[in-house]
Amino acid sequence: MTTVHLVFTIRSFRSANDQTFLKALHIYEANTHPQVKTDSREIAHWLAHGNPRPDCKFYVCGLFISGELVGFAEFIYLQKERAIHFDYFIIEPSRRTAGAFYTFAEQMREFFDEEKLEWDFITTEIAHLDAINGISRHAQGLTRLFRQIGFHEVLADYEQPLLGVENADTALKATLLLLPRVEMETISRSRFLELISGIYRKHYAEWYSIYSETSVNYRVKIEEQFARLESNLADKKEIRLRPPDREFADSNVANNPPLRGALFYVLKILASAIATAFFNILLRHKTDSSTGWVFGITACIFVLLVVTVSLTDKKRFEAFKLLISLVSKFFDR
DSSP, X not given: OOOOOOOEEEEEOOOTTOHHHHHHHHHHHHTSOGGGOOOHHHHHHHHHHSSOOSSEEEEEEEEEETTEEEEEEEEEEETTTTEEEEXXXXXXXXXXXXXXXXXXXXXXXXXXXXXXXXXXXXXXXXXXXXXBTTBOHHHHHHHHHHHTTXXXXXXXXXXXXXXXXXXXXXXXXXXXXXXXXXXXXXXXXXXXXXXXXXXXXXXXXXXXXXXXXXXXXXXXHHHHHHHHHHHHTTTOSEEEEEOOGGGOOOHHHHHSOHHHHHHHHHHHHHHXXXXXXXXXXHHHHOOSOOHHHHHHHHHHHHHHHHHXXXXXXXXXXXXXXXXXXXXXXXXXX
């Protein structure tokens, strides 16, 4: 009897000199887009010096499957805001399956419990990389993946802060995803701004404070960015959250109520029935190929074809079979 047993493990690193941490950094370097990639030397610095702060705790973790290092995760715990913000969650391509992602995501909750982190929200940014005509396929795919494990999409404009003053190309529009500990449809403006203030000021601004020559300039940019966000939300008391994908109904459904959709379906079936009836009448009562007869046959086939195309999206293959049988009768005459 063959038995396959995979053990998924998350381990936090305590030392920047840990050889496994250096291997995890290699996975990070090899699989992170340049416009969202933090200098790995900064990650090593904060792993070594980031946890004397009483209000925040910085984590870098390795993701393992049956003892083999397969991924890298980096996040910060903001104690006052009761929030956990993820910078990176990476699984190397050869082990990047939906099952691995879901399992590690679930284990992260257990990791937080073991670390006794008291949290109300988990957040992460999805940068709009390589956008074409204003659409980033990268952002769409990752957003959908995270929404499948319970994250909500915050329906408000959001900007990823610069990854250093000198890296102008890292100022990107982004989607902010939020996992609340309890289900929510909206988040208050004040609570949302509190979360963003923690991410911008306690994480990003503090991160780049290690560069004394640019730290003041960087904080100014962070404050300008936060002020823009605050201004854009000035007229809102609540910010809407798009629910997780398991509860998500396609936006087209909202625009087309169920009754209207049912009516359109009935009309399509009625049109196909009328076209079929006329098709049979023309076949039985006409033996020559006059212009009117050809036009009638063509019109019936066209109606049936249009209805067939609209119904095959719903896997209504009976209509397709009907069209094929009628056309075959025409050529058998």
